[in-house]
């Protein structure tokens with residue numbers, strides 16, 4: 068429901084010390100509404116820095132961050148209100164849990180927003196539904212939960228603020244494949260149903276290929292390319308140039324094409340590959 | 356912001372002071388601290404200033420960095436100096452107004468105090484904290500205190516605790532910063548409200564910090580046990596401290612230069628002697 072724009076944003080860590088490091092330089096980006104935008108790049112490419120600039124945890128050294136056309140630092144005292152509109156889930160967010168029960172922890176954000184008890188209950192309920200946490204689990208101490216459950220409680224804590232833009236820094240990092248799939252599927256369903264702007268940070272091309280509408284590729288603190296997911300995968304050379312692996316299924320398609328099978332090498336989801344291959348097997352030799 | 360807090364900051368380098376064996380540095384530092392208090396005459400204090408300049412040059416650390424390190428003690432030094440200026444009595448007052456007399460002895464004493472405090476801080480920093488890594492320092496401490504093992508003082512265990520504590524200071528700072536940011540993103544407000552409210556606002560930071568510190572400590576203990584750590588008994592070191600001829604030469608030169616403070620006191624000089 069909201070659009071974020073970065074205008075020539077640079078960020079230096081330790082700007083006035085001898086150890087200043089440029090984490091981002093001259094980044095201009097428009098992150099549009101009602102879609103999932105994947106941000107991908109190697110470790111150290113500036114993804115987490117970008118995430119923290121979007122909700123004002125970090126203030127740009129140069130340039131501006133605009134939320135629906137307005138500079139988020141127009142009034143630095145009101146940055147708190149921006150953080151409710153742009154929700155940020157940090158990497159390994161389970162380290163932020165502190166309350167006695169999962170339910171109370173999820174309610175921490177909405178309570179800080181000054182919501183009434185009824186509103187808070189409804190928001191927590193909804194956040195728990197989207198993250199797949201059941202009633203019984205909500206009454207338990209967050210410290211007794213499994214890793215995956217903790218992660219979901221922490222994510223629910225940000226969802227409960229009902230932000231217009233949701234940023235997740237590597238939400239699936241360190242989870243097992245099933246847990247990873249579940250969390251990403253749920254987040255994607257949340258984004259579709261609520262028509263939010265969701266920014267998903269990851270270093271896995273596999274996940275991005277499936278869950279993102281658009282992809283921003285970061286490299287050495289700059290935007291290497293920003294395109295639709297289909298657009299990015301239609302040019303495998305460019306992906307390789309960014310130093311990223313293509314999804315396995317795309318590599319399979321490329322191998323088949325090299326053997327003379329008429330398949331589209333831009334395919335990047337198993338679903339699309341299955342449709343394509345079964346059409347071929349049924350006897351059509353039209354390329355797909 | 357939290358990162359600006361430096362603890363016994365080490366300036367990387369490869370000067371003779373950096374390379375000197377940390378055990379000898381520790382001994383030198385103790386000798387230096389004791390010998391400073393032997394300075395009594397103007398000449399010996401002047402010599403102390405020269406000595407500081409020499410040590411600074413030897414360490415290769417920028418003068419600006421050293422002056423910055425002196426900032427926190429300037430207040431204490433000036434404060435004690437002023438008190439001494441007014442409370443020292445001598446024979447003939449230099450200035451006299453109302454009920455206050457300032458004697459030349461008071462002025463000398465004030466100047467000496469400032470030099471002494473400054474030399475104390477610069478000397479110990481240059482000899483130890485600025486030029487020795489925390490790891491080397493604890494190793495040296497363990498080595499020098501090891502005779503105490505004979506009377507069952509757990510020297511190794513203390514040294515290990517110190518090493519671990521020092522090792523985890525930056526980690527803890529980083530972690531605190533992360534948790535603060537994560538709670539800020541959920542609208543936590545640490546800056547407004549009365550004292551009670553502010554204290555309560557710390558709970559969302561302190562609880563996760565304690566939880567992760569304890570789990571980290573237990574993981575570390577497990578990892579150490581997995582590698583058969585059983586304390587100091589029979590443990591060997593990868594980085595063995597070894598004294599070379601060069602170490603001894605530098606040590607003896609510096610030690611005699613420090614000891615010269617005492618001898619310089621015996622050179623007669625017309626003014627500036629305070630008892």
Ligand SMILES: Nc1ncnc2c1ncn2[C@@H]1O[C@H](COP(=O)(O)OP(=O)(O)O)[C@@H](O)[C@H]1O
Nearest residue numbers: 080088090108109110111112113114115116117
């Ligand atoms: N708190 C910090 N202080 C100093 N440098 C940092 C800090 N956080 C990140 N950096 C540096 O900024 C660059 C980008 O880091 P980051 O945004 O964390 O990248 P990513 O999330 O893509 O791994 C890296 O070179 C990193 O070393």
Ligand SMILES: [Mg+2]
Nearest residue numbers: 114115158236
């Ligand atoms: Mg990161």
